[in-house]
Amino acid sequence: MSVAPEVFRQAVAALxxxxxxxxxxxxxxxxxxxxxxxxxxxxxEATGPAGEFATARLVLLHDPEGQESWNGVLRLVVYxxxxxxxxxxxxxxxxxxxxxxxxxxxxxxxxxxxxLGGTVTLxxxxxxxxxxxxxxSHDLELRGSWTATDAxxxxxxxxxxxxxxxxxxxxxxxVSMLGPRSADAGGLG
Numbered sequence: 001m002s003v004a005p006e007v008f009r010q011a012v013a014a015l016x017x018x019x020x021x022x023x024x025x026x027x028x029x030x031x032x033x034x035x036x037x038x039x040x041x042x043x044x045e046a047t048g049p050a051g052e053f054a055t056a057r058l059v060l061l062h063d064p065e066g067q068e069s070w071n072g073v074l075r076l077v078v079y080x081x082x083x084x085x086x087x088x089x090x091x092x093x094x095x096x097x098x099x100x101x102x103x104x105x106x107x108x109x110x111x112x113x114x115x116l117g118g119t120v121t122l123x124x125x126x127x128x129x130x131x132x133x134x135x136x137s138h139d140l141e142l143r144g145s146w147t148a149t150d151a152x153x154x155x156x157x158x159x160x161x162x163x164x165x166x167x168x169x170x171x172x173x174x175v176s177m178l179g180p181r182s183a184d185a186g187g188l189g
Contacts (some may be wrong), residue, residue, distance in 0.1 A: 105160070
């Protein structure tokens, strides 16, 4: 295998330089092989305070020749899945909210991009027979991709972490979730 182009090596290093918050587990995984000559992939998992479980993959693709639909040479692809509460799963605004997790994260981190597109899919599954798990489950799946306008991808990595935090229902960093107070706590009574 030949040596990766410098722009790709810089992009991978910048993406790795962005550190997730402690609630997000991040690991490198094998990237897809047929989408571009060069690829790098990360997987993430996070569990929110109310038990929301989110998983995601972020794939960096590099084609030195570019691809017409990319409008550049560095493309990022995200796939996110989050388990939903049954009541939340019926909210007609949920797809737009899910998409805003990605667009807000990119905007909040200052990630420079073009050619953003994707889908949000809501699924409801029923289990039968000897399949383990809850009788019914509901999921939101977000698939999105965008083209980075340069190889400085630290902000794109930070956006991926912010997307995970939103999907898992994590509070903003530095904010603690308050649990229910009992009448005996703190001298209340």
